[in-house]
Amino acid sequence: MSENKTTGQQLFEELSYDKPSVWSNAGNDERASIFSFCEDYKSFLDRSKTEREFVREAEKLARTKGFISIDDIIKSDAQLKQGMKIYRTFKNKTIAFAVVGSESAIEGFNLVGAHIDSPRLDLKPNPLYESEEMAFLKTHYYGGIKKYQWVTIPLSIHGVVVKKDGSTVDITIGEKEDEAVFTITDLLPHLASEQMQKKMSDAITGEGLNILIGSIPYDDKKVTEKVKLNILSLLNEKYGIIEEDFLSAEIEVVPAFKARDLGFDKSMVGAYGQDDRVCSYTALRSILELEDIKKTAVCVLADKEEVGSMGNTGAQSTFLENFIADICAASMDEYNDMVLRRCIVNSKMLSADVNAAIDPGFMEVYDKLNSSYLGKGIALMKYTGSRGKSGSSDASAEFMGLVRNLFNNNRIHWQVAELGKVDKGGGGTIAQFMANMGMDVVDCGVAVLSMHSPFEVTSKSDIYTAYKAYKVFMEKA
Numbered sequence: 510m511s512e513n514k515t516t517g518q519q520l521f522e523e524l525s526y527d528k529p530s531v532w533s534n535a536g537n538d539e540r541a542s543i544f545s546f547c548e549d550y551k552s553f554l555d556r557s558k559t560e561r562e563f564v565r566e567a568e569k570l571a572r573t574k575g576f577i578s579i580d581d582i583i584k585s586d587a588q589l590k591q592g593m594k595i596y597r598t599f600k601n602k603t604i605a606f607a608v609v610g611s612e613s614a615i616e617g618f619n620l621v622g623a624h625i626d627s628p629r630l631d632l633k634p635n636p637l638y639e640s641e642e643m644a645f646l647k648t649h650y651y652g653g654i655k656k657y658q659w660v661t662i663p664l665s666i667h668g669v670v671v672k673k674d675g676s677t678v679d680i681t682i683g684e685k686e687d688e689a690v691f692t693i694t695d696l697l698p699h700l701a702s703e704q705m706q707k708k709m710s711d712a713i714t715g716e717g718l719n720i721l722i723g724s725i726p727y728d729d730k731k732v733t734e735k736v737k738l739n740i741l742s743l744l745n746e747k748y749g750i751i752e753e754d755f756l757s758a759e760i761e762v763v764p765a766f767k768a769r770d771l772g773f774d775k776s777m778v779g780a781y782g783q784d785d786r787v788c789s790y791t792a793l794r795s796i797l798e799l800e801d802i803k804k805t806a807v808c809v810l811a812d813k814e815e816v817g818s819m820g821n822t823g824a825q826s827t828f829l830e831n832f833i834a835d836i837c838a839a840s841m842d843e844y845n846d847m848v849l850r851r852c853i854v855n856s857k858m859l860s861a862d863v864n865a866a867i868d869p870g871f872m873e874v875y876d877k878l879n880s881s882y883l884g885k886g887i888a889l890m891k892y893t894g895s896r897g898k899s900g901s902s903d904a905s906a907e908f909m910g911l912v913r914n915l916f917n918n919n920r921i922h923w924q925v926a927e928l929g930k931v932d933k934g935g936g937g938t939i940a941q942f943m944a945n946m947g948m949d950v951v952d953c954g955v956a957v958l959s960m961h962s963p964f965e966v967t968s969k970s971d972i973y974t975a976y977k978a979y980k981v982f983m984e985k986a
Contacts, residue, residue, distance in 0.1 A: 528882060528885045528886075528924045529885065529922065530884050530885055530970075531884055531885060531886050531922045531968075531970035531971065531973075531974055532776070532884055532970050534922070535970065542973065543969050543970055543972075543973040544775070544969065546794075546969075546972065546973050546976060547778060547969040547972055547973065549794075550768075550778065550787075550790055550791075550972060551767075551768035551769075551770075551778060551780065552768075553566060553786075553790055554767075554768040554780050554781075554782060554783070554786060554790075555684075555767045555768055557625075557782075557786065557790075558665070558667055558684075558761075558763045558781065558782055559629075559667045559668070559761050559763070560602045560603075560625045560626045560812045560822075561601050561602055561667075561668075561669065561759075562667065563604075563625040563786065563789065563810070564598055564601055564602060564603070564604045564625070564810075565601075567604050567793055567810065568596065568598060568604065570793065570797060571594075571596050571606060571793075571797060574594065574797045574798075575594050576594040576595060576596045576606060576797075577593075577594070577595060577596075578595070578596060578597065579595040579596065579597050579607075579832070579835055579836070579839070580597060582595065582839060583835060583839060587839075588839060588840065589609050589836065589839045589840035590609065590840075591609055591610065591611045592608070592609060592800070592801065593608075593609045594606070594607070594608050594609075595607050595609070595836070597832055597835075599821075599822060599828050600821065600822050602625075602812040602822040603625075603809075603810065603811050603812050603822040603823075603828055604625075604809075604810050605807065605808065605809040605810070605828070605829065605832045606793070606796045606797070606807070606808045606809075607796075607805055607806065607807045607808075607832070607836055608796060608799045608800075608802060608805065608806045608983075609805050609836070609840060610802045610803050610804045610805040610806065611802070611803050612803050612804050612805070613841070614805065614836065614837040614840055614841060614848065614852045615848060615851045615852055615855065616804060616852075616855055617804065617851075617852055617853075617854070617855025617856040617857065617948075618804055618805045618806065618807050618833065618836075618852065618856045618857075619802075619804045619805070619806050619807070619856070619857055619858075619982060619983045619984075619986045620806075620807040620808070620809065620856055620857070620858040620859070620943075620948070620983075621792045621795065621796070621806075621807075621808050621809075621858065621859045621861050621979045621982060621983060622792075622808070622809045622810075622811065622824070622829070622858060622859070622860055622861060622939055622943060623785050623788040623789035623792050623808075623809075623810055623811075623860075623861040623862065623939075623954075624785045624789065624810070624811050624812065624813075624814030624815070624818075624824070624862065624939060625785070625786060625789045625810045625811070625812060626651075626652070626812050626813055626814060626815050626816075627652070627763075627781070627782040627784060627785070627786065627815065628650070628651060628652035628653060628654045628784075628815055628961045629650075629651050629652065629761050629762060629763050630648040630649070630650050630651065630659065630664075630718055630720075630761070630762040630763075631648060631649050631650070631651050631759075631760070631761055631762070632646055632647070632648055632649075632668075632755065632758070632760040632761075632762065633647040633648060633649050634755065634756050635647075635755060635756065636648070636755055636760075637737060637740065637741070637752060637755065638737065639734040639735075639736050639737040642724065642726065642735075642736055643721060643723070643724050643736060644721075644722050644723040644724070644736045644737050644739075644740045645719040645720060645721055645722060646691075646719065646720040646722055646762075647716075647719055648718045648719065648720060648762060649715070650715055650718060651761075651815065651816065652815030652816060652961065653815065653936075653961050654961055655709070655710075655961070655962065656710070656713040656714070656715060656717075656718060657709060657712055657713045658962050658963055659693055659713075659718060659963060660692075660693040660694065660695040660713055660718075661692060661693065661694065661695050662692065662693075662764060662765075662766075662963055663683070663690040663691070663692060663764065663765035663766060664683065664690060664691045664692055664693070664720060664762050664763065664764060664765055665681070665682060665683025665684050665690060665691070665762070665763055665764070665765040666680060666681070666682045666683055666691060666720075666760060666761075666762055667680065667681050667760070667761050667762075667763060668680050668758060668759050668760030668761055669758065669759055669760075670748065670750050670754050670755070670757070670758040670760070671754070671757040671758065672749065672750055672751075672754050672757075673751065673753065673754060678748050678749065678750065680748060680760065683765045684765065690765045691720045691721060691722055691762070691765075692720070692721055693717075693718055693719065693720060693721065694721055695713070720762055722740060723736055723739065723740045723743075724736060725739050726739060727739040727742060763781055763782070764781040764963040764964065766781070766964070767780075768780035768781075771966060775969075776884070776968060776969055776970070777883070777966050777967060777968055777969060778966070778967050778968075778969060778972065779964050779965070779966050780964065780965065781963050781964060781965070782965075783863070783955075783957055783965040783966075783967050784862075784863045784957055784960050784961060784965060785814065785861070785862050785863055785954070787863060787954075787955045787957070787967050787972055787975070788861035788862055788863060788954045788955060788975060789810045789861065791861070791955075791972060791975040791976040791979055792808050792810070792861050792975075792979045793808060793810065794976050795808070795976055795979040795980035795983060796808040796979075796980075796983060798980065799980070799983060799984060802983070802984050804986070805836065805840075806983035806984070807829075807832070807833070807836075808979075808983070809824075809828075809829050809832070811823055811824045811828070811829075811939060814862075814938070814939055818939055818942055824939035824942045824943070825942050829943075830849075830853070830946065833849065833852060833853060833856075834849045837849055837852055850947075853946050853947050853948055854947040854948065855948075856948040856949075857908070857911075857948060857949045857950075857982075857986050858940075858943050858948050858949065858950045858951075859912075859950075859951060859952075859953040859978075859979065859982050860938050860939050860940035860943060860950050860951065860952045860953065860954075861953060861954050861975070861979060862938040862939070862940075862952055862954045863954045863955050863956070863957045863960060864881040864888040864890055864926045864928065864952075864954055864955070864956050864957070865880070865881070865926075865928055865929060865956070865957065865960055866880075866881055866882060866883045866956035866957055866958045866966075867880040867881065867882055867883075867956075868958055868959075874929045874930055874933045874934075875929055875930060876927065876929070876930050876931075879925065879926060879927045880926055880927070880929070881924055881926035881956035882924065882956060883956055883958065883966075883967075883968045883971065884968040884970050884971060885922065885924045885956075885971070886921065886922025886923045886924055886970075886971060886974045886978075887916070887921065887922065887923045887924070887953055887954065887955065887971065887974050887975050887978045888923070888924050888925070888926040888953070888954055888955070888956050889909070889912065889913075889923055889924070889925050889926070889951060889952070889953050890925075890926055890927065890928070890951070890952035890953070890954075891903060891904050891909055891925070891951060891952075892904065892927075892952075893927075893928055893935065893936055893937055893938055893940065893952055894935055894936075894937060895934060895935025895936065895937075896931070896932055896935065899935075900935075900937040900941060901937065901940075901941060902940045902941040902943070902944035902945075902950055904940075904949065904950060904951035904952075905949065907949075908949040908950075908951055909951060911949075911986065912951060912953070912982070912986075915981060915982065915985060915986055916978060916981070919977075919981045919985070921974065921977055921978045921981060922970075922974050923974075923978070926956070938952050940952050953978065953982075954975065955967055955968075955971045955972060955975050956968070956971055
């Protein structure tokens with residue numbers, strides 16, 4: 510109680526900065542909401558292990574909430590009105606949503622942007638081979654991974670194959686309880702004395718990440734690669750594909766295990782792909798629930814962030830700009846290029862991407878004063894990048910102040926963070942590309958332990974806080 514505190518203690522509380530725990534301030538009703546929300550989140554993760562699957566599931570959810578395709582509106586030559594809910598998919602790997610506000614598009618939009626791709630293994634164009642009477646698939650890793658983390662774990666195969674006749678077939682193997690899984694083998698410790706002397710980055714090589722997929726030979730003595738032929742026969746029987754079809758396929762290999770509660774208290778989520786689906790899912794849920802807003806709200810969920818946001822489905826593409834342009838054109842009587850430019854430069858955005866949670870096992874790489882902590886709310890990152898802030902947009906003090914006051918006024922738990930100590934490494938997000946368009950942007954996401962591993966860890970309280978933070982921003986920024 511304040512009457513028992515010294516003058517110095519009271520003054521310290523008034524003047525100092527603290528990061529309170531979300532759990533400590535959450536009552537029974539709030540805790541119930543946290544756990545309920547995260548049950549939906551875990552289920553969504555299990556259905557959305559690739560960017561294509563995320564887009565498909567997100568579109569399903571959006572349609573149940575009354576969202577309609579903006580392309581259907583454009584074709585009908587209709588005009589967007591306040592309260593209308595629209596979306597657009599692109600190449601089945603990127604999706605954007607908008608809820609039309611009462612203000613003119615020239616006043617700018619409130620945006621939240623995240624990415625839906627995650628580190629993984631992709632099959633090479635010509636992947637299938639046989640060695641020592643076992644069949645394997647060759648892979649090329651995608652994004653920043655520690656290669657040794659991907660061996661001796663159960664793996665599943667997801668993707669799409671465009672067949673010789675031009676038809677497509679979706680493939681998902683290893684997710685159901687009665688389905689076989691796959692794995693990458695490793696050397697037994699009894700014979701690994703030389704391997705154990707290597708650097709961690711060299712012990713398992715990229716060319717060594719080959720997926721074991723079978724060992725039964727085809728019953729024909731005159732065939733040289735009997736196991737490979739048996740696999741091709743099984744694939745042809747089930748999916749109608751031939752080996753050449755791999756050349757026109759996108760097949761990803763991901764961990765086969767499901768999202769799970771973590772800890773005796775079930776306070777955390779352990780799962781693959783939480784970078785960045787923990788932010789993309791919470792952003793999605795936020796915009797799906799918006800009603801009666803002033804500024805038009807936009808949520809863009811992009812592909813290719815883990816490899817630099819390149820390509821026509823990445824954040825460096827024109828996808829978002831085109832989406833905004835179509836909203837402006839369909840909501841105004843007179844549209845020109847300057848309308849789009851003014852809309853973008855007057856817009857504000859949260860780049861919803863994860864931050865590295867401080868890990869007591871590796872304190873040498875963290876600055877305790879400037880790190881994010883599990884369970885202490887959404888993490889604001891004024892800048893990311895590496896070393897001398899390379900690859901960072903560096904949000905302005907004015908915009909940081911706006912977001913800070915917005916969160917404080919709406920009782921959103923937040924913390925500030927960098928991505929580890931200076932010169933220890935670093936990383937980038939889509940923020941720099943959005944800032945290049947002229948809008949105010951700051952990174953704002955969930956703290957993650959074991960980031961980029963096959964089993965990342967987040968706090969359920971932070972997940973729910975992210976959902977509330979993104980919703981408040983789109984409603985009131």
